[in-house]
Amino acid sequence: MATANKNCSLGRRIYRFAASVSGIIALLIILWGCTANNFNAGAIAWKTYTNSRYGFEFPYPSNWTSSTAPTNDDGIAFTSPQNKTVEIRGWASQQLPDSIVTEQKSVKKIKPNFKTAQGVPGVLVVEVAQGIGSMTLTLTQSQVKYSWQGRSNSQEFQDYYRLFYYIAQQYRISKS
Known part of the structure; x- marks a missing residue:
């Protein structure tokens, strides 16, 4: 039973980490899209x-x-x-x-x-x-x-x- 709880806890941590990384990647893609072109006011x-x-x-x-x-x-x-x-x-x-x-x-x-x-x-x-x-x-x-x-x-x-x-x-x- 203790092994099952450890595996479940580890699974939740991996899921939270993956969700955090996915959110960060999505934010970076959005920000990159807003600055992707080379704007030169001059x-x-x-x-x-x-x-x-x-x-x-x-x-x-x-x-x-x-x-x-x-x-x-x-x-x-x-x-x-x-x-x-x-x-x-x-x-x-x-x-x-x-x-x-x-x-x-x-x-x-x-x-x-x-x-x-x-x-x-x-x-x-x-x-x-x-x-x-x-x-x-x-x-x-x-x-x-x-x-x-x-x-x-x-x-x-x-x-x-x-x-x-x-x-x-x-x-x-x-x-x-």
Whole structure:
């Protein structure tokens, strides 16, 4: 009976070890996929979109096509010339003062997990679903919510991850 318990215990430890190794390998494969391509920002000709209404800017590849800006001038979108499903967009909106906003206990505030090269803290969320992959940056400053997003279909998201990340890092807010 003691031998059976030892074998069972050994089997559980081997199973746990294999499960841990499998999890680590899966994580490494995911991370490798996000950094697999060699991204060189210096090899890209850049332009800068500047929003005069809200005072933000971000770089975009000079050969990307801009959409028609909305009449309220809250932002813009750019589309890749090689693949119309790949786009980057930036926009902003006024936030109500905290004293006017009703308390919502069900909504958790997400702590900043990202800083732009300018040093502005924000929240960067990467989502890869069955059809669409996206990277969304949200910054809040002086009652203005600034947003930037890069999107592609999920199968190609790893090809654009480093481009999107670079642009998110370069996002700037004018000093008021």
